[in-house]
Amino acid sequence: MGKARRSPLEFALKYGVYTIFVVIVIIFGLSNKNFLSTSNILLLLEQSAPIMIGVIGMTFVMMDGGIDISAGSNMYLSAAVSALLMTRMTADGSLITSAWQYILFMLVSLCVGALIGFFNGLMISRFRIVPFIVTLITTSIARGLGMFFTDMKLIIVNNMGFKFNDKSFLGISLLVYIAVALLILFHCVLRYTTYGCQLKAQGNNHEAAQKLGINITRNTLISYVLCGALCGLAGIMLAGQSGGVPTSLAEGYEFIIIPSAVLGGISLFGGKGSILPGCIIGNLLINTIVNGLTMMSANPYVYTIVRGVIIFIAVMVDSLNYKGEIR
Amino acid sequence: MALNNKASYEKALRSIRLKRLLSDNAILVIWVVFFAASLLFVEGFASAYNIKNYLSNCAPLLVVAAGLTIVTLNGGIDFSTTSVISLVSTITAYILVKTALADTIWAIIVAFLVGLGIGALVGVINGLAISGLKMPSFVATLATKLVFSGVAVWFGSVFYEKVSLPGLPAGFTAIGGKGNPNYWFIPLLIALFVFVLIEWLLSKTVFGRRVYAVGVNPRTSQISGIPVRRTIFFEFLLCGLLAGLAGLMYTGKNRAGITTLGDDMFVNIVGSVVIGGTSPAGGFGSMRKTLYGVLFLTLLSTILNLLGIPYTLYDVIKGVFVLIAAGLELVTRRMNIRAAAKAAKMG
Numbered sequence: 001m002g003k004a005r006r007s008p009l010e011f012a013l014k015y016g017v018y019t020i021f022v023v024i025v026i027i028f029g030l031s032n033k034n035f036l037s038t039s040n041i042l043l044l045l046e047q048s049a050p051i052m053i054g055v056i057g058m059t060f061v062m063m064d065g066g067i068d069i070s071a072g073s074n075m076y077l078s079a080a081v082s083a084l085l086m087t088r089m090t091a092d093g094s095l096i097t098s099a100w101q102y103i104l105f106m107l108v109s110l111c112v113g114a115l116i117g118f119f120n121g122l123m124i125s126r127f128r129i130v131p132f133i134v135t136l137i138t139t140s141i142a143r144g145l146g147m148f149f150t151d152m153k154l155i156i157v158n159n160m161g162f163k164f165n166d167k168s169f170l171g172i173s174l175l176v177y178i179a180v181a182l183l184i185l186f187h188c189v190l191r192y193t194t195y196g197c198q199l200k201a202q203g204n205n206h207e208a209a210q211k212l213g214i215n216i217t218r219n220t221l222i223s224y225v226l227c228g229a230l231c232g233l234a235g236i237m238l239a240g241q242s243g244g245v246p247t248s249l250a251e252g253y254e255f256i257i258i259p260s261a262v263l264g265g266i267s268l269f270g271g272k273g274s275i276l277p278g279c280i281i282g283n284l285l286i287n288t289i290v291n292g293l294t295m296m297s298a299n300p301y302v303y304t305i306v307r308g309v310i311i312f313i314a315v316m317v318d319s320l321n322y323k324g325e326i327r
Numbered sequence: 328m329a330l331n332n333k334a335s336y337e338k339a340l341r342s343i344r345l346k347r348l349l350s351d352n353a354i355l356v357i358w359v360v361f362f363a364a365s366l367l368f369v370e371g372f373a374s375a376y377n378i379k380n381y382l383s384n385c386a387p388l389l390v391v392a393a394g395l396t397i398v399t400l401n402g403g404i405d406f407s408t409t410s411v412i413s414l415v416s417t418i419t420a421y422i423l424v425k426t427a428l429a430d431t432i433w434a435i436i437v438a439f440l441v442g443l444g445i446g447a448l449v450g451v452i453n454g455l456a457i458s459g460l461k462m463p464s465f466v467a468t469l470a471t472k473l474v475f476s477g478v479a480v481w482f483g484s485v486f487y488e489k490v491s492l493p494g495l496p497a498g499f500t501a502i503g504g505k506g507n508p509n510y511w512f513i514p515l516l517i518a519l520f521v522f523v524l525i526e527w528l529l530s531k532t533v534f535g536r537r538v539y540a541v542g543v544n545p546r547t548s549q550i551s552g553i554p555v556r557r558t559i560f561f562e563f564l565l566c567g568l569l570a571g572l573a574g575l576m577y578t579g580k581n582r583a584g585i586t587t588l589g590d591d592m593f594v595n596i597v598g599s600v601v602i603g604g605t606s607p608a609g610g611f612g613s614m615r616k617t618l619y620g621v622l623f624l625t626l627l628s629t630i631l632n633l634l635g636i637p638y639t640l641y642d643v644i645k646g647v648f649v650l651i652a653a654g655l656e657l658v659t660r661r662m663n664i665r666a667a668a669k670a671a672k673m674g
Contacts (some may be wrong), residue, residue, distance in 0.1 A: 021391070067465065067466075069469075097410060104512065123379065123650060123654075127654050127657060128655075128657060129607065129650070129653045129654065129657065130402075130607040130608050132465040133404070133405060133597065133601065133607040133649075133653060134446075134650065134653075136593070136594075136597065137594070137646040137649050137650055138646070140642035140643070140646050141642065141643045141646040141647070143642070144639050144640060144641070144643035144646070145639075145643055147639035148637060148639040148640050148643070152639060255469065255473055258466070258469075262466075268463055268466060269463075299481065299484070301477060301480045301481040301484050302477070303477075304473050304474075304477030305473070305474050305477035305478060306474075306482070307473055307477075308470045308471065308472070308473030308474035309470070311466065311469060311470040311472060311473065312456070312467070312470035312474070314469070315462050315466045315467065316456070316460050316462060319460055319461045319462045320460070321465070322386040
């Protein structure tokens with residue numbers, strides 16, 4: 001459980017991630033000339049942006065001591081529903097051009113995501129079913145529903161005019177601006193609002209928080225809805241970025257999002273960490289490793305193994321300080 | 328007055344027993360109803376071929392779900408079972424077909440030992456990570472799942488150059504019920520053996536008592552002198568071993584090594600445990616319940632298949648059932664606790 005006093009290990013963890021990040025950047029930078037080019041760095045940021053938004057949501061859930069394995073499938077279902085709406089609206093051959101349409105589709109995706117999050121939250125906070133079981137089941141439900149709705153077909157959204165590739169300001173993709181804005185917004189929500197403080201308190205000790213009069217059921221529910229909504233938004237951004245919604249969209253992204261948060265210092269046991277700079281550094285580290293491996297043209301099957309090892313190490317370090325029950 | 332009290336006490340006890348009997352066997356009743364209904368109304372269900380198929384689908388699932396039951400009783404979970412199945416399938420098929428041993432009896436023996444060994448190895452890693460390093464089981468096993476399913480696919484891509492390797496010898500496929508003489512009963516015997524073994528282990532041995540005790544309250548168990556860490560370690564070891572055995576059975580059943588064999592299985596595995604009525608929060612449940620869960624979930628898959636429901640909806644429907652079961656388990660357990668408290672107050 002969280003302690004006010006900072007142990008040497010915690011200190012090492014906090015700055016260890018930065019050290020590893022710098023070392024990895026230097027290694028990849030030396031082994032490949034293009035790695036540190038401006039275009040690659042911008043690409044890295046652009047690729048990280050949607051996942052970063054998912055990490056923000058996951059932070060809220062993890063702050064409460066929960067977990068949302070359904071993040072990846074949630075992204076897929078939200079993007080698929082939004083993309084289906086797009087095909088309906090552009091059936092007459094028109095293109096999606098105005099900003100309002102973009103906002104509409106992003107809102108639709110966000111709402112679908114929020115709905116899934118609400119379902120998760122309801123099951124977890126009201127019916128008290130263990131988070132990893134509920135979200136595991138919603139993972140398969142969401143992906144199954146998405147595949148059913150889309151008839152297992154790839155929906156190409158770029159052809160309908162929905163794309164983020166050409167939307168940039170000062171050379172930086174629009175996605176990055178959205179991600180940064182959300183990061184700042186939710187950092188403030190977690191840090192300065194009553195809700196954020198209560199969430200952090202209950203994450204440290206649910207029983208004590210309840211005795212203090214904090215409505216833990218409501219706060220848990222809100223955290224899952226937030227996570228779902230942000231994942232939904234991330235889903236449509238991913239679709240716009242990659243050009244389409246294949247049935248494998250965001251498959252396994254929960255395994256990037258969860259370790260990103262853990263590496264950023266957000267404890268799996270709840271109540272610890274913050275969005276800035278935690279969310280950014282963890283996610284950038286993982287994306288840098290994947291990007292670097294791609295540039296070194298490693299066997300693509302190795303990525304899964306590398307991801308698994310990263311999760312394992314990150315969680316291992318997180319658990320070293322833990323003194324509660326083992327499950 | 329005292330007599331009256333005693334009578335009402337016994338009445339309360341009877342109502343508890345009835346409720347417990349119902350809640351313990353609810354899924355069995357539902358299974359019987361479903362089974363009877365599908366015998367009558369689902370075309371193609373009431374044939375010897377289909378029933379045989381149904382039973383042989385249950386067998387390997389029961390073996391892997393048995394392992395997960397033990398882990399779930401402790402409030403943990405083991406995601407890596409699916410990766411064990413994939414990895415066992417990949418590597419045993421390689422041993423059976425591509426090594427120098429191929430086509431000898433030694434290949435089959437080595438393949439068996441390697442299959443169980445892989446399961447045990449993953450179990451040991453999980454067990455050490457969870458009991459030694461105090462990692463929460465759902466993340467530790469997620470990580471090992473990623474690593475080992477990655478290794479399986481990588482191994483396949485390097486040594487098979489495709490995702491599956493057919494042509495396994497008949498001596499091996501017998502374990503999955505396939506082969507030239509009709510071996511369909513062999514997986515059923517294995518499953519029965521595993522069922523009896525785990526049922527005995529959980530209900531009649533010290534280890535079983537410890538599993539329940541640790542599942543209900545680890546801290547109290549620790550104080551009472553139960554070796555909590557060792558118990559948890561052996562739970563995961565057993566789970567890995569059984570997953571390895573199930574991997575061998577699935578490989579034999581498919582008559583090929585498939586690098587992604589276990590990928591879509593997890594909902595089935597965890598679903599059988601939870602639908603049976605074993606609490607995901609730990610401490611309540613039994614091997615018998617998992618048997619009911621396996622029977623029910625496999626029946627559901629068979630019916631969905633025969634009715635021609637789109638494949639994409641299978642997991643959705645199963646998922647809904649799992650969530651309903653998990654919710655019901657909680658409600659009935661609360662009811663039982665309340666009734667017991669009431670009876671205790673009277674007595």
